[in-house]
Amino acid sequence: MPSDDLPVPVFSKPVTLRDVAAQAGVSVATASKALNSQGRMTAETRERIRETARRLGFRPNSLAQSLLRRRSFTVGLLTNDTYGRFSLPLMSGISDALVDNGVSVFLCNVEEDPRLGQMHVDAMLDKRVDGIIATGKRIDRHLPVDLSNLRVPVIYAFTQPDPDAVAFVSDDVGGARLAVEHFCRLGRKRIAHVTGPASFAVVHARVQAYRDVLVENGLPVSEPLLGSWSEAWGHQAVAQLFDGKSERPDAVFCGNDQIARGVIDALRERGLDVPSDVGVIGFDNWEIVAEATRPPLTSVDMNLVALGREAGLTLLSLVGGKPAAPGIRKLPCRLVVRQSCGHPPGG
Amino acid sequence: MPSDDLPVPVFSKPVTLRDVAAQAGVSVATASKALNSQGRMTAETRERIRETARRLGFRPNSLAQSLLRRRSFTVGLLTNDTYGRFSLPLMSGISDALVDNGVSVFLCNVEEDPRLGQMHVDAMLDKRVDGIIATGKRIDRHLPVDLSNLRVPVIYAFTQPDPDAVAFVSDDVGGARLAVEHFCRLGRKRIAHVTGPASFAVVHARVQAYRDVLVENGLPVSEPLLGSWSEAWGHQAVAQLFDGKSERPDAVFCGNDQIARGVIDALRERGLDVPSDVGVIGFDNWEIVAEATRPPLTSVDMNLVALGREAGLTLLSLVGGKPAAPGIRKLPCRLVVRQSCGHPPGG
DNA sequence: TTCATCTGAGAAAAGGTTTTCTCAAACAAT
DNA sequence: ATTGTTTGAGAAAACCTTTTCTCAGATGAA
Incomplete structure (x- = not known):
């Protein structure tokens, strides 16, 4: 019953x-x-x-078409970035690039769980996805799944690829240069760098770029401060920078927007004005943070939407049988200028 | 060539x-x-x-199965919440509930574009999704798509349903009561309310609950302050609350965590201590904000993951042919206590 | 008239699986 | 020895579409 x-x-x-x-x-x-x-x-x-057909509202059954064509017009996006800080802009770009071709995207969050990852991969393969895009919350870590030797092409975006895979990542070195060079152009002389933990590959890449640009511009290089990705660390780092007896910085390049936020708050508490006393630049351009900061934060944007679009299009061409050169492609960042670093001396 | x-x-x-x-x-x-x-x-x-089969690594072709069974083990999640503030926790719950049944989820961001919405819905229908879950970034708005009279069951989660549809939303009234009652238990006497714009239905629901609880507890009701959902507004509201000649509040219930953040910052700038001088509670429990706030923010959590799980399971049973009573089901919120409202007088 | 070519349209196979139907062999009961 | 029942397994249809093959009729040329 x-x-x-x-x-x-x-x-x-x-x-x-x-x-x-x-x-x-x-x-x-x-x-x-x-x-x-x-x-x-x-x-x-x-x-x-x-x-x-029009009168009856006929729409062909995609399943039947897929079965015959061995092509499902479906791709899977695998991520472990639960809160979507990075994977959602990526997703947006991918979806953008694919929806016009009638391709839909399975979003699968695998957390850090290999069992869950395997389940999702199996489910996607069973459903005959045309390809898979792997992404994650940090570039230098693998997802907890083995994607080698799959029956479908795989593209890595913003996460560490298998060797020989096709991958797209942001150009962190270029992004860091953008920030530090911007400070140089504005005439800042003592530029500090506060960033995340040494366990992240991007930290080293950006530190190197930071040093390079300073040397190129004949400016003094101070030791970068490595900590965590948090606001609290940014706050704390300011104490280290300004309490010591070494000369005070007039600019701080931060490893992400939350650190920058902490830095700015700490500066204000010390009565230092941003940007007139100290300029600050963040990284990630997380709009909800960058725009809420007072003053609004200048930040390096990794162009994740564009990266997603690129990844989507490349996957599509791979599915279509066009070969793609394996290797890592770095896509340029861009600097989003707001009000946290002031104008050039002459401007 | x-x-x-x-x-x-x-x-x-x-x-x-x-x-x-x-x-x-x-x-x-x-x-x-x-x-x-x-x-x-x-x-x-x-x-x-x-x-x-085991030896050969056989896995049945889902497309063939789906074609025959008229059931694809696939559902679509439609959203216009580009940055996933609300839809990602929801997605997480849905996916959780469904992955064990071998169901995969198409995530479709329709922005505010009816054309895009129609494309996605058509694509999903063509691919014979078993059902659709509609969500959004605010409860009292429709997605820019018409989901009535579809060939598959539709569930609304955290967005305004068609009449006669099955919908799950958070119990905002209950959530607001949770917050204000918490203040009352702690012995706070002058509880203010700073929230978002009047154009949001939840604003009115929560304001009403706020008033009710104060009256029930014999406390004075001050006029709630409506503004925007931003940190800046929270900051500004503190000026209104504390510069006037009316008695200063000893607690502020905020409409979201960003407002709360602005409130706390403004209080600190005035030399007021949180929680000893003024207690603050936020709404949404956006961990990345709530935990970065100093002190960490007590906040109302809408249990979106649970809401998603519920929506997923209900959709599944609907797909299985079991009827579900149409109407809106409100799921309870919970209060996540951190350090922004202090201990009860006796504690 | 005869042969060759072209045209419009249908029959059938294919894609991979599930399910109903059929059937031969084995067995039990008379 | 005959009838009835059970058992194990295969044939075929179904799901819906696409594509190749086939073919009858029409047209053109000799």
Whole structure:
């Protein structure tokens, strides 16, 4: 017996090609050809079939098409970035690039759980995804799944690839240079760097770029301060920078926007004005943080949406059989200038 | 000619049931039955087939199964919450609830674009999703798509449903009561409310709950301050609350965590201590904000993961043909106590 | 008239699985 | 020895679409 006497909604059956063909008085083969602009028939027949399809609201069953074509117009996005800080902009770009081609995206969060990862990968493969994009919350870590030797192409975006895989990451070195060079152009002389823990590869890359730019500009290089990615660390780092007896910085380049936020708050507490006394630049351009900061934070944007779009398009061409050179492609960052570093001396 | 002479990766063909059957020396029908524990055959035959399947790494083609069963083990999640503030926890709950049943989730961001929305809905329908969950970035707004009279069941989560639809939302009234009652228990006497714009339905619901609890506790009701959802507004509201000649509040209940953040910062700038002078509670429990606040912010959590799980399970049962009562179900919030409102007088 | 070519359209196979139907062999009962 | 029942397993249809093959009729040339 039914568990309840609620009305069970009844859903109308989809109209199939067979229905269209019957209505139009032709065979399914002819109907198919009419709708796909294939085969030969009088213009009159073709139009009649098309009109019938339109009238009936016919939409081809993707499952049947996929089965035949061995192509499902579906891709999987694998991530362990639960709160989507990085994977959502990426997703947005991917989806953007693919929706026009009728491709839909399975989003699978695998956390750090290999079992869960395997389940998702298996489910996607069973559903015959055309390809997989792997992403994560940090560039230098693998997802807890083995994606080598899959039956479908895999693209890595913003996460560490298998060797020989095709990967897209942001150009952290370039991004860091953008920030430090901006300070140089503004005439800042003592530029500090406060960033995350040494366990992150990006930290070293950016530190190196920071040093390089300072040397190139003949400015003194102070030791970068490594800590955590938190606001609290930014706050604390200011104490280290300004309490010591070494000369005070007039600019701080921060490893992310939260650190920058902490730095700015600490500076204000010390009565230092941003940007007139000290300029600050963040990283990530997390708008919700960068725009809420007072003053609004200048920050390096990793162009994740563009990165996602690129990854999506490349996957698509890979699926289409076009080869792609394996290796890591770095996509440029851009500096989003707000009000936390002031104007050039002359401006 | 090929655009390049790169090696084109060659992907091995999946092994089909036919392959298994051939290897085991039986018909595909028998093989299918063996693997699905259907039909009749000797235990020996069944085991031999299973062993063969295992050895060959056979995995049934989901597309073929779906085509036959008219059930794709796939659902669509439609959202316009680009940065996933609300939809990602929801997604996480949905995915959690469904992955064990082998169900995968298409994530579709429709922004505010009806054309895009229609594209995504069409694509999902063509791919024969078993059902759709609609969500959004605010409860009292429709997505820019018409989901009535679809061929599949639709569940609304955290967004305004069609009449007669099944919907899950957070119990904002209960959540607000939780916060204000907490202040009352702590012995706070002059509790203010700073929240978002009047155009949001939740603002009114929470304001009403705020008033009710104060009246129930015999406390004075001050006019709630409506503004925007931003940190800046929280900052500014403190000026209004503390510069006037009316009695100063000893507690502020905020409409979201960003406002709370602004409030706390402004209080500190005035030399007021949180929590000893003024207690503060936020809403949303956005951990990245709530935990970075100094002191860490007590906040109302809408239990979005649980809400997503509930929505997923209900959709599943709807897909399975079990009816569900239409209407809006409110799920309780919970208060996550951190350090921004202090201990009870006796504690 | 006869042969060759072209045209429009249908029949059938394919894609991979599930399920119903059928059937021969083995067995039990008369 | 005949009839009835059970058992194990295969044939075939179904899901829906695409594509190749086939073919009858029409047209053109000789």
